[in-house]
Amino acid sequence: MEHVKGSAGGNHTVQTKFILLGFSNLPRQKYLLFSVFLSAYLITLAGNLLIIVLTLADPALHIPMYFFLRNLSFLEICYIPKILANLLSEDQTISFIGCAMQTFFFFFLAGSECFLLASMAYDRYVAICKPLHYSVVMSRKVYTGLAAGSWLSGLLIFFGMTVMVFTLPFCHSHEINHFFCDIPPLLKLACGDTSGKEMAVFIMALFVVTFPFMLILMSYVCIISTILRMPSGEGRSKSFSTYGFACVMYLKPKSSYSPDTDKFLSL
Numbered sequence: 669m670e671h672v673k674g675s676a677g678g679n680h681t682v683q684t685k686f687i688l689l690g691f692s693n694l695p696r697q698k699y700l701l702f703s704v705f706l707s708a709y710l711i712t713l714a715g716n717l718l719i720i721v722l723t724l725a726d727p728a729l730h731i732p733m734y735f736f737l738r739n740l741s742f743l744e745i746c747y748i749p750k751i752l753a754n755l756l757s758e759d760q761t762i763s764f765i766g767c768a769m770q771t772f773f774f775f776f777l778a779g780s781e782c783f784l785l786a787s788m789a790y791d792r793y794v795a796i797c798k799p800l801h802y803s804v805v806m807s808r809k810v811y812t813g814l815a816a817g818s819w820l821s822g823l824l825i826f827f828g829m830t831v832m833v834f835t836l837p838f839c840h841s842h843e844i845n846h847f848f849c850d851i852p853p854l855l856k857l858a859c860g861d862t863s864g865k866e867m868a869v870f871i872m873a874l875f876v877v878t879f880p881f882m883l884i885l886m887s888y889v890c891i892i893s894t895i896l897r898m899p900s901g902e903g904r905s906k907s908f909s910t911y912g913f914a915c916v917m918y919l920k921p922k923s924s925y926s927p928d929t930d931k932f933l934s935l
């Protein structure tokens with residue numbers, strides 16, 4: 669930590685390091701948590717690699733739905749396994765810039781994932797509800813554009829959000845009660861009047877979660893009503909199985925901030 673003269677003349681502290689408390693209140697469960705996390709990560713990695721290889725290898729899978737799926741798998745592989753290292757490491761400090769990078773990458777990927785899921789929902793909506801227009805509406809230009817747009821929106825929104833959070837003055841404490849640099853515990857550490865920025869962060873988060881969620885919900889409603897109107901049972905079960913993706917993690921309650929529940933939910 670170093671002290672510098674603020675422009676207003678008063679002393680304020682520039683944070684050069686943060687401390688990630690992680691699960692240090694549960695030292696004995698550390699290795700159990702680590703192995704659970706590691707297994708989950710390896711299974712995800714293997715599954716996603718398999719999806720990428722299969723959708724590239726089989727020409728029958730060269731359709732927009734699998735293009736999106738491949739893009740989603742690629743995105744999920746990018747989630748930095750750095751969090752794994754944080755869990756085990758004895759050294760709990762992280763540099764200011766390292767913390768900002770962690771926040772940015774985590775939220776950039778999570779945000780892009782929301783938009784990508786919305787694009788996938790739109791793809792299935794057109795395929796099931798407007799089958800005759802599908803090849804015209806879902807042209808190569810459109811689906812690659814949707815994927816590129818998802819990545820770009822996630823990047824821009826969360827770059828802005830990260831800059832906003834990390835330009836806050838941190839003077840109370842630099843101990844983050846989490847295992848990675850998540851935004852809510854960081855906001856908790858900031859001092860002075862942060863209400864404007866907190867509101868901005870809240871509005872952006874609301875947009876990123878609710879906009880894709882509404883799109884996904886709308887496409888589900890339309891798809892389900894279309895399927896229920898189908899005369900044959902076989903057609904029905906086929907359509908349902910095509911749309912069997914669950915995205916429970918976006919339905920997790922973000923309710924009032926409770927550090928311990930939040931840590932476990934993130935994990």
Ligand SMILES: *[C@@H]1O[C@H](CO)[C@@H](O)[C@H](O)[C@H]1NC(C)=O
Binds near residue numbers: 738812815
């Ligand atoms: C994901 O989509 C982008 C934008 O269309 C594309 O450039 C990229 O190659 C895709 N990635 C994969 C792994 O398919």
